[in-house]
Amino acid sequence: MRKTGLFFGSFNPIHVGHLILANAMVQSGEVDEVWFVVSPQNPFKKRSSLLHEFDRLDMVNAAIQNNFNFKASDIEFRMPKPSYTVDTLVYLSEKNPMHNFKLIVGEDNLAGFKKWKNHEVILNDYGLLVYPRPKSKPSDLKDHPHVKLIEAPMVDISATYIRNAIKENKDIRYLVPEGVRELITSKHFYQD
Template identity: 35%
Template sequence: MKKVGIIGGTFDPPHFGHLLIAQEVLEQCSLDEVWFMPSHIPPHKQRDDLTSDEERKEMVQRAIHDNEQFRLCDIELKRNGPSYTIDTIKLLKKEHPNIRFYFIIGGDMIDYLPKWVGIKELIEMITFIGVKRPGYPSQSPYKGKVVEVNVPQLDISSSFIRNRVAQRKNIRYMLPEPVRLFLMERGLYAKKQGVRNR
């Protein structure tokens, strides 16, 4: 059975931290592919300046275009309302009955799994892969359902990049060059702060 990892998020923008996590999990967990799944309206992140679905989709495509084991999964962008993982997984399993899905989360999120919508059902449908972070020991009650992996740490976040752009600071080498060129051409992040890109 094909093994596919899913890494979700706003990807606003996608950066090398996302790609490193995906590649390390792919190899360490012997997955066949990793699908990048931009969320439409993430339940835990309510930002009114979220970049459009189409722009985030384009940035993900540009970020992963040179890795044949990475795919874009836009299932959540096609739905209305908040993107709950339980609903997404049900749809994916219905559409791909011969795929075993793994859901990749940050190590600091492992302890919050009991608060996820539909977690009791979800934990029986998929395996979670928790990316361990130094200083965040896991106390998850789902020990047998969560695989923890160690990944080299890159101290980069999407919000950090957005702030750098707004301040007209360099973001080169923080994200793939095709993504950087796209967001600069579109004036993303800077225009929301009333600042023009150079």
């Protein structure tokens, strides 16, 4: 069985913080690989602020192209919208029986995790790998037997900050991988 961490996100755009956290997950030994699941529509976010899903997928592929422990997934592009994590987990498990999937989430998601659709199924059938986030609210889920806190750098880079920097014509080097920066520049992403 291959231990696979699923890192869901809009990746609007993917940035070095995402990559640092995914690498920490692999280095922890809890997973062999991380799949970046590009979400077409997060039920908690407004759709209008999202770059087209295929453009975001292209940026993820550009970011991870040299790391064989990382994979980009567009599975949610073909699923009913809005997409719910539990539905994607069940679908991926059915299609990939040789993978043992774990859900990667930020510590800031724990406080509201019980509001997620079928959160008990996610906890009991898959489990959570949790990375530290600044200003996270306390949660009793930290003590759940299927929740594992992973030591990782406290990365506080936001895609919103990057998008705003682009609009203000600021340099985003070092915030995103070079291949992502080249795509953003050549396709004029986030400039209007």
